[in-house]
Amino acid sequence: MEKNQAPEKPYWLTVRLSPREVQKLKKLLAQSAHCRNLSELVRTILFKQELTIKKRNASLDELKSEIVKVKGELRSIGVNINQVTHYFNGHPDPAEKRYFARKILPLYKKVGQKTEQLMVMVSQLSRL
Structure with a gap:
């Protein structure tokens, strides 16, 4: 057999x-x-x-999908930051560097917001 x-x-x-x-x-x-x-x-x-x-926990499934969504958003923001950093390092002109520095600041703020959002989700996970 x-x-x-x-x-x-x-x-x-x-x-x-x-x-x-x-x-x-x-x-x-x-x-x-x-x-x-x-x-x-x-x-x-x-x-x-x-x-x-x-057993499946519906609230846990919902939370997982939110985390996946935030992960994708963070990945997109990271790609944008990398592109701006590449342009920043490729231009020797200080005026252009200031332009790129101003352009990257909102992206870092978005990262902070998404990180806070993830922390809330992690605390929800710890309660489940």
Whole structure:
């Protein structure tokens, strides 16, 4: 027998279920961390083996998507800062350097705002 192949189960057990019971089992199967099909789930329940349920926290999912959004915004701001810094270092004229320095200041302020936003999100994570 191969490693990944389940042991042979030659006996069949037929059980009649209501649509509601089938839905309940399918919901449990979707939440189960280890059962791959209904048969496995029913055997696990029937023989009182430990059933691990995966739970999702909707507020955590929402927070994760916000963090990903802020990460993208910070990456864009960083690219802009790098471009302005490149132009700044490439121009020897002091007037042009002042222009680029003034242009980069709002970008650094945005980084500060996004960092504060991330800190709020991290504190929310610590409360979950």
